[in-house]
Amino acid sequence: MNNMEIILYTLLSLSGLGIILALILYVVAQRFKVVEDPRIDEIDELLPGANCGGCGYPGCRGFAEALVQADSLDDFYCPVGGNETMKAAASILGKEVAEKEKQVAVVRCQGSPEHRKKTSEYDGPQSCILESKTYSGDSDCPYACLGLGDCVEACDFDAIHMNPETHLPEVIEANCTACNACVEVCPHDIIELRNAGKKSRRIYVSCVNEDKGGPAKKACDVACIGCGKCVKVCAFDAITLENNLAYIDYEKCKLCRKCVDECPTNAIVEVNFPPKKKKTEKKPPPDKKETEKKSQPKDNTNQASENEQEQQNSNSDETKA
Amino acid sequence: MLKTFPKGGVHPEENKLSAGNGIKKMPLPKQVIVPVSQHIGAPAQAVVKRGDKVKTGTLIAKAGGFVSSNAHSPVSGKVKKIDNMMDAAGFKKPCIIIDTEEDEWEEGIDTSNDLIKDINATSDEIRNKIADAGIVGLGGATFPTHVKLSIPDGKSIDHIIINGAECEPYLTSDHRVMLEKGHQILIGTQLLMKATGVSKAIIGIENNKRDAIEFLTNIAKEYDGIHIQPLKVQYPQGGEKQLIKALLNREVPSGGLPLDIGCVVQNVGTTVAVYEAVQKNKPLIERVVCVTGKSVKEPCNLVARIGTPLSELIEEVGGLPEDTGKVISGGPMMGKAVSTTDIPVTKGTSGITIFNKIESKRGVATNCIRCARCLSVCPVGLEPYHLKNISENEDWEMLEQEHVMDCIECGSCSYTCPANVPLLDYVRLGKANVSQIIRSRKK
Numbered sequence: 001m002n003n004m005e006i007i008l009y010t011l012l013s014l015s016g017l018g019i020i021l022a023l024i025l026y027v028v029a030q031r032f033k034v035v036e037d038p039r040i041d042e043i044d045e046l047l048p049g050a051n052c053g054g055c056g057y058p059g060c061r062g063f064a065e066a067l068v069q070a071d072s073l074d075d076f077y078c079p080v081g082g083n084e085t086m087k088a089a090a091s092i093l094g095k096e097v098a099e100k101e102k103q104v105a106v107v108r109c110q111g112s113p114e115h116r117k118k119t120s121e122y123d124g125p126q127s128c129i130l131e132s133k134t135y136s137g138d139s140d141c142p143y144a145c146l147g148l149g150d151c152v153e154a155c156d157f158d159a160i161h162m163n164p165e166t167h168l169p170e171v172i173e174a175n176c177t178a179c180n181a182c183v184e185v186c187p188h189d190i191i192e193l194r195n196a197g198k199k200s201r202r203i204y205v206s207c208v209n210e211d212k213g214g215p216a217k218k219a220c221d222v223a224c225i226g227c228g229k230c231v232k233v234c235a236f237d238a239i240t241l242e243n244n245l246a247y248i249d250y251e252k253c254k255l256c257r258k259c260v261d262e263c264p265t266n267a268i269v270e271v272n273f274p275p276k277k278k279k280t281e282k283k284p285p286p287d288k289k290e291t292e293k294k295s296q297p298k299d300n301t302n303q304a305s306e307n308e309q310e311q312q313n314s315n316s317d318e319t320k321a
Numbered sequence: 322m323l324k325t326f327p328k329g330g331v332h333p334e335e336n337k338l339s340a341g342n343g344i345k346k347m348p349l350p351k352q353v354i355v356p357v358s359q360h361i362g363a364p365a366q367a368v369v370k371r372g373d374k375v376k377t378g379t380l381i382a383k384a385g386g387f388v389s390s391n392a393h394s395p396v397s398g399k400v401k402k403i404d405n406m407m408d409a410a411g412f413k414k415p416c417i418i419i420d421t422e423e424d425e426w427e428e429g430i431d432t433s434n435d436l437i438k439d440i441n442a443t444s445d446e447i448r449n450k451i452a453d454a455g456i457v458g459l460g461g462a463t464f465p466t467h468v469k470l471s472i473p474d475g476k477s478i479d480h481i482i483i484n485g486a487e488c489e490p491y492l493t494s495d496h497r498v499m500l501e502k503g504h505q506i507l508i509g510t511q512l513l514m515k516a517t518g519v520s521k522a523i524i525g526i527e528n529n530k531r532d533a534i535e536f537l538t539n540i541a542k543e544y545d546g547i548h549i550q551p552l553k554v555q556y557p558q559g560g561e562k563q564l565i566k567a568l569l570n571r572e573v574p575s576g577g578l579p580l581d582i583g584c585v586v587q588n589v590g591t592t593v594a595v596y597e598a599v600q601k602n603k604p605l606i607e608r609v610v611c612v613t614g615k616s617v618k619e620p621c622n623l624v625a626r627i628g629t630p631l632s633e634l635i636e637e638v639g640g641l642p643e644d645t646g647k648v649i650s651g652g653p654m655m656g657k658a659v660s661t662t663d664i665p666v667t668k669g670t671s672g673i674t675i676f677n678k679i680e681s682k683r684g685v686a687t688n689c690i691r692c693a694r695c696l697s698v699c700p701v702g703l704e705p706y707h708l709k710n711i712s713e714n715e716d717w718e719m720l721e722q723e724h725v726m727d728c729i730e731c732g733s734c735s736y737t738c739p740a741n742v743p744l745l746d747y748v749r750l751g752k753a754n755v756s757q758i759i760r761s762r763k764k
Contacts, residue, residue: 120411120660123683125743133750135660136411211405211413 040064043089052156054079054179073097080177102196103178105171109145109190110206112166116220132187140219143209151182195250206269210243224267230259325553326563329700331733333490339613339620340493346624353628354665357415360457361464362388373400378427390465391455393604395626398422409650411660431601447516454598456605459590463669470516480584481522486559489652492672494611495589497622499533507544509592522547529554557731561586614675616642625666632662646681649674654732684741695734705734705744712751720751
């Protein structure tokens with residue numbers, strides 16, 4: 001056998017093997033072909049690709065698959081992409097989608113050290129969930145923010161930060177996609193998703209303390225004491241009082257702000273409202289301004305209209321820097 | 322060679338500061354706060370209301386099921402209110418608050434110091450009396466004692482084990498009880514033997530309590546079937562499963578009970594309570610609490626009524642030291658730091674350990690260096706570093722497969738870790754989640 005023959009046989013046997021294998025692969029590919037709806041790819045392209053799980057599906061592709069398979073899109077919503085993405089997806093699928101109001105996470109606790117006295121110190125591992133398994137927290141309020149930032153860690157969008165002064169998380173509204181990650185991770189259920197509201201104006205009870213008035217107030221100056229004054233003053237039945245805690249239904253609330261003035265402990269917070277003209281007959285409670293200050297940087301919007309607010313925004317930017 | 326459990330264990334500094342000090346009686350508190358539920362199991366229901374007059378020993382909360390326990394008024398006086406008060410972990414729990422007027426006992430309770438050796442009650446009577454008296458495991462786990470003594474059909478036991486190991490550093494309450502109430506312990510043990518129809522009992526005592534071993538061995542000759550067994554000083558010798566392994570060389574199966582391998586374990590303090598309940602009709606209204614710590618002026622063992630605020634006990638030993646870092650309800654290994662001393666003594670409060678600022682400091686956690694010390698000290702044979710990693714990644718199913726529920730939370734792993742990794746914290750978190758999953762599966 002000369003050299004040429006060796007090369008020839010090698011080439012022939014290898015290419016023959018290649019052809020046989022290619023044929024097998026072709027037959028298998030034809031036989032076990034997975035027909036995928038091309039719309040899944042199209043919708044997957046549209047989606048933000050954050051894979052945050054805010055829609056309730058495992059990642060964006062899972063959501064796209066579910067959308068294509070669904071009969072109606074009513075129960076689906078991509079909080080990151082919002083209404084625009086949903087509309088675009090609906091047009092690909094030739095279906096209708098109801099517009100949903102934009103939501104944003106709000107932190108329902110104002111218990112900064114100045115309002116809520118520390119009664120103990122926690123020196124265990126720095127994680128809210130571990131602290132909550134050990135005890136009720138470092139103050140007398142067992143409902144309050146533990147301040148160790150599990151929510152900050154959970155956020156994929158850089159939308160929540162701890163304020164070093166108040167030791168409370170603050171939501172940056174522009175970044176918040178309402179994906180629900182912080183809500184789920186908070187062991188004290190302090191964070192809630194609420195409708196962003198007209199012009200990003202919101203009113204909510206910034207407290208989750210279910211204790212009776214006495215102990216609640218003793219533990220924290222700005223706690224909801226369950227007095228029910230807000231319920232009485234509300235003309236739209238938007239406020240309910242349960243377990244010594246008021247709750248404002250954001251669907252019913254017309255943002256009239258009567259309850260904000262009525263609340264004796266300033267537990268009800270208004271955000272992004274222009275400052276009110278001072279009423280002459282009623283003296284505002286002394287620490288009212290402070291709470292407002294506290295609440296406003298929580299939802300730093302870019303649409304600051306008032307001078308005061310701009311100032312505050314820049315202030316909080318400074319502190320962040 | 323002294324007997325001990327074969328796997329793991331640590332030997333922390335013993336610091337039994339109050340071992341030489343006799344048991345002192347606390348003065349009556351002005352007000353008691355009695356949590357309605359002081360046991361593991363179904364919550365009890367309050368049966369008194371505001372303004373009711375109660376005597377010492379009056380039933381104030383009734384067991385809310387079989388695995389539940391009664392509570393009795395520890396003082397005589399007037400029920401001030403029934404309100405939610407803070408417990409050791411800072412959560413609000415329903416409590417009965419009684420203003421003390423005097424110390425008038427309920428009729429039928431023998432308050433004398435006479436020793437009653439003759440056992441007249443039948444086994445059913447003993448069990449019922451124990452249940453009525455609201456006796457729970459006084460070692461700290463507060464499991465209702467009558468439940469442990471009710472042997473289900475098809476199971477049989479051959480040994481009663483009395484736990485006098487007191488392996489926790491600092492604590493000496495069981496030690497003092499053994500020295501001062503030896504006869505009561507032995508009669509109580511015989512009552513437990515009669516209730517379960519067992520002829521053999523072993524009292525396991527760690528070898529650092531030689532005087533107690535000697536004393537009990539001497540007087541045990543008067544009682545049939547009770548054997549005193551010295552044990553090696555090793556934490557957690559007093560863990561139920563470890564004690565059985567050390568004394569009988571039997572192993573409680575994973576997820577099982579000591580009942581499955583033919584024994585029942587009771588604490589020495591519980592036997593005294595059993596003696597008092599059966600022979601003297603006295604419900605469980607007081608217990609020995611060891612108040613100790615390096616900076617404490619006079620560490621001692623106090624008999625306190627249930628419901629006495631911890632602050633009064635601390636006052637009794639010379640007040641809270643200035644350099645206090647942590648006040649721990651229980652011992653330093655398994656106890657829990659409390660956030661306020663206004664909380665009451667409950668049936669499970671075996672001691673109050675006061676740590677100074679240096680002792681109480683938790684080291685800065687660094688990375689695991691894979692030295693495997695946690696593995697070698699785990700008395701259950703688990704891999705704490707591995708469990709911690711899984712728990713951190715929230716893989717609860719895998720955690721269950723790794724037998725996280727067998728962890729007895731003794732804390733040996735965290736104690737021994739040179740990198741100060743918060744191992745037990747994560748294991749506890751995992752256990753909480755896994756037990757939730759198991760419970761939801763059962764439904």
